[in-house]
Amino acid sequence: MGVIGAGNIATAILRGLVSQGVVSAANVWCSSPSGPRRPIVELGVRTTRDNAEVAKNADVLIFAVKPYILSSACDSVKGALKPSTLVVSVSAGISIAQTSTMLGAPGGGTPWRIIRVMPNTPASVGLGASAMCLGPFATPGDSELVSRLFQAVGTVDVVAEAMMDGARGAAHTPPRGPPRTGSLGSRTSHTPPRPPPSSQASRACPAPGPLTCACSSRRLQTAALLRASPARLP
Numbered sequence: 001m002g003v004i005g006a007g008n009i010a011t012a013i014l015r016g017l018v019s020q021g022v023v024s025a026a027n028v029w030c031s032s033p034s035g036p037r038r039p040i041v042e043l044g045v046r047t048t049r050d051n052a053e054v055a056k057n058a059d060v061l062i063f064a065v066k067p068y069i070l071s072s073a074c075d076s077v078k079g080a081l082k083p084s085t086l087v088v089s090v091s092a093g094i095s096i097a098q099t100s101t102m103l104g105a106p107g108g109g110t111p112w113r114i115i116r117v118m119p120n121t122p123a124s125v126g127l128g129a130s131a132m133c134l135g136p137f138a139t140p141g142d143s144e145l146v147s148r149l150f151q152a153v154g155t156v157d158v159v160a161e162a163m164m165d166g167a168r169g170a171a172h173t174p175p176r177g178p179p180r181t182g183s184l185g186s187r188t189s190h191t192p193p194r195p196p197p198s199s200q201a202s203r204a205c206p207a208p209g210p211l212t213c214a215c216s217s218r219r220l221q222t223a224a225l226l227r228a229s230p231a232r233l234p
């Protein structure tokens with residue numbers, strides 16, 4: 001797999017993946033123009049300043065750059081990115097359609113398979129809550145794969161793309177709870193945020209509007225959690 005960008009979120013994701021053995025460091029390429037920072041280098045992944053080198057070696061390519069950089073980062077991998085590569089973007093506020101346009105026409109006329117993920121800051125300590133949405137050509141297998149990757153830094157829930165901006169607004173919320181141990185698949189929590197203490201009926205999700213029933217549906221739970229967390233890190 002490859003990661004374009006070697007900053008905070010790239011480091012958090014790769015640290016989780018490598019430390020949990022989800023991927024082998026030797027199979028990961030990571031790039032940034034000034035050279036990956038020390039924490040990434042210490043993970044033992046392959047590093048370069050050349051985005052195209054990362055793209056050509058990737059079956060899964062994660063864009064972990066600032067939103068205003070994404071267009072030029074996409075330009076830099078054109079011609080190197082394989083049409084079969086699954087593209088993942090964590091760049092806040094950039095839609096899947098925009099990302100697809102930035103990537104341009106894939107070779108062979110195959111549309112890009114794109115998944116957008118919005119982790120939050122506690123992902124850096126494995127306590128994240130990531131919202132994820134699928135592009136129109138992403139497959140169920142792609143969804144499963146990316147879920148497993150981001151479960152290395154916390155919990156993951158699939159949401160509609162329209163809800164990603166809510167996740168973005170809460171990307172710097174505190175951790176949602178203590179880390180879980182055991183298999184990756186067991187790390188998805190179904191604990192509602194700050195449940196009222198009394199009856200079962202009062203355990204409805206505190207999020208307003210269409211998210212009210214989120215506690216009975218994991219698909220919406222992350223977005224409900226993110227919207228329901230008022231506190232922010234300093």
Ligand SMILES: NC(=O)c1ccc[n+]([C@@H]2O[C@H](COP(=O)([O-])OP(=O)(O)OC[C@H]3O[C@@H](n4cnc5c(N)ncnc54)[C@H](OP(=O)(O)O)[C@@H]3O)[C@@H](O)[C@H]2O)c1
Pocket residue numbers: 004005006007008009010031032033034035051064065066067069072073090091092118119120121122171
């Ligand atoms: N940090 C979080 O908790 C968090 C949570 C959710 C989403 N995100 C999203 O993740 C993205 C990255 O955030 P961040 O906090 O990781 O930022 P960051 O620490 O500033 O890292 C950005 C990285 O992008 C690299 N870069 C800049 N231009 C590039 C280019 N043309 N090609 C390849 N790499 C390039 C930088 O390399 P140089 O140092 O060499 O310039 C740096 O390694 C943002 O879009 C943000 O919205 C972050």
